[in-house]
Amino acid sequence: MASNFHGFLIFFFFIFMFFNYMTFLEAALVPAMYVFGDSLVDVGNNNYLNFSAAKANFYPNGIDFPTGKPTGRFCNGKNPADFLAEKVGLASASSYLSIIENRSHTYNINIGVNFASGGATIIPQPNQIFFPLQVTSISLSKQVVYYNSIYEALVRDLGVNKAKAHASKSLYLIEIGSNDIFAYFASPNLDKIYTPPQYLNLMSQHFEKQLKRLYENGARKLVVIGVGVIGCTPAMRYQNFTEGCNSEMNRWAFVFNQHLTSMLKKLKDELFGFHFSYFDGFSIMLSTIHKPTSFGFSEVKVACCGSGRLKAEVACIPKVSYCNNRDKHLFWDKYHPTQQAHHFFSDLIFNGPQTYTFPINVQTLIAI
Numbered sequence: 163m164a165s166n167f168h169g170f171l172i173f174f175f176f177i178f179m180f181f182n183y184m185t186f187l188e189a190a191l192v193p194a195m196y197v198f199g200d201s202l203v204d205v206g207n208n209n210y211l212n213f214s215a216a217k218a219n220f221y222p223n224g225i226d227f228p229t230g231k232p233t234g235r236f237c238n239g240k241n242p243a244d245f246l247a248e249k250v251g252l253a254s255a256s257s258y259l260s261i262i263e264n265r266s267h268t269y270n271i272n273i274g275v276n277f278a279s280g281g282a283t284i285i286p287q288p289n290q291i292f293f294p295l296q297v298t299s300i301s302l303s304k305q306v307v308y309y310n311s312i313y314e315a316l317v318r319d320l321g322v323n324k325a326k327a328h329a330s331k332s333l334y335l336i337e338i339g340s341n342d343i344f345a346y347f348a349s350p351n352l353d354k355i356y357t358p359p360q361y362l363n364l365m366s367q368h369f370e371k372q373l374k375r376l377y378e379n380g381a382r383k384l385v386v387i388g389v390g391v392i393g394c395t396p397a398m399r400y401q402n403f404t405e406g407c408n409s410e411m412n413r414w415a416f417v418f419n420q421h422l423t424s425m426l427k428k429l430k431d432e433l434f435g436f437h438f439s440y441f442d443g444f445s446i447m448l449s450t451i452h453k454p455t456s457f458g459f460s461e462v463k464v465a466c467c468g469s470g471r472l473k474a475e476v477a478c479i480p481k482v483s484y485c486n487n488r489d490k491h492l493f494w495d496k497y498h499p500t501q502q503a504h505h506f507f508s509d510l511i512f513n514g515p516q517t518y519t520f521p522i523n524v525q526t527l528i529a530i
Contacts, residue, residue, distance in 0.1 A: 194332040195247055195332060199282060199336055199338040202340075204218075204235065205255070208280045236497070246508055253273050313329065316328065332381075336385070337387035339415075346414075362417055374433075387440075389418055440519065459503070466500060
């Protein structure tokens with residue numbers, strides 16, 4: 163019965179998508195955008211995970227969102243999935259689980275689907291423990307499984323050729339990896355199983371496998387965001403008596419990003435029609451931390467929402483204090499950037515210079 167209901171919703175989604183396709187095609191630069199990743203691009207999937215502690219569906223999250231209400235985004239407002247959608251002329255894609263579990267959300271999903279999940283990892287790691295919350299999330303591999311079901315329905319309803327054309331012109335935004343690194347540093351046993359190089363290689367191998375699965379189901383234009391300077395989040399600074407960055411964690415992020423760019427270049431050589439735009443979030447984030455005023459920020463160490471030292475002792479939960487100058491803060495809470503930071507980074511993702519986008523930016527990617 164549940165399977166039939168699930169199938170009905172997918173069918174309803176694509177019937178509506180078909181009738182709205184041409185309308186959006188004229189106004190938008192791409193037919194749709196599909197989003198994969200973790201809390202930096204989650205728009206509410208975790209709201210539907212009953213046993214997940216990684217949720218943001220409570221105030222003051224969303225205080226600067228157009229509705230002024232929490233949506234499940236780990237932010238005071240919009241995140242890169244929203245801003246990039248705006249850049250290409252689309253509305254923000256609904257979360258996949260809201261489509262499956264809430265019929266009222268089906269009206270707006272002809273512009274793509276968001277599969278991202280707060281706490282998600284590249285390497286499936288069930289019930290991971292993150293400082294000190296137990297996190298149940300949708301791993302990247304499971305997100306790709308969900309996408310495959312969408313693509314299969316697309317083929318059934320539009321036909322193979324139209325489905326391929328839709329997928330090949332759409333954007334696939336992927337931002338993930340930080341939670342895998344957090345997991346290694348927090349785990350009591352992962353370092354006994356893998357050396358750091360082995361673990362980073364495993365991350366890259368799993369990532370490559372999922373990208374190939376997306377390619378097999380139509381994906382041709384990928385936008386990949388590298389792991390940021392996660393050792394400089396308020397949460398990591400809080401663990402350091404001097405409140406400095408965790409340089410070892412940053413080194414891991416830097417090395418993984420090198421693996422990531424090498425892998426993307428290899429796939430471009432191997433897979434016909436495969437194109438990508440890689441955003442070096444690490445470098446621009448580090449530059450912002452070193453020279454905040456040059457990029458419009460004044461506070462890059464202390465979170466806006468939370469309490470205690472660096473506003474990172476207690477997480478951003480209901481009734482904690484939050485700052486008024488949110489546009490001047492790099493971090494909204496102890497892990498996540500503010501809406502203003504996301505907006506700044508998203509502008510660079512779309513049409514930034516090669517200093518931060520490799521080998522091309524999204525604007526150029528769309529034109530291919």
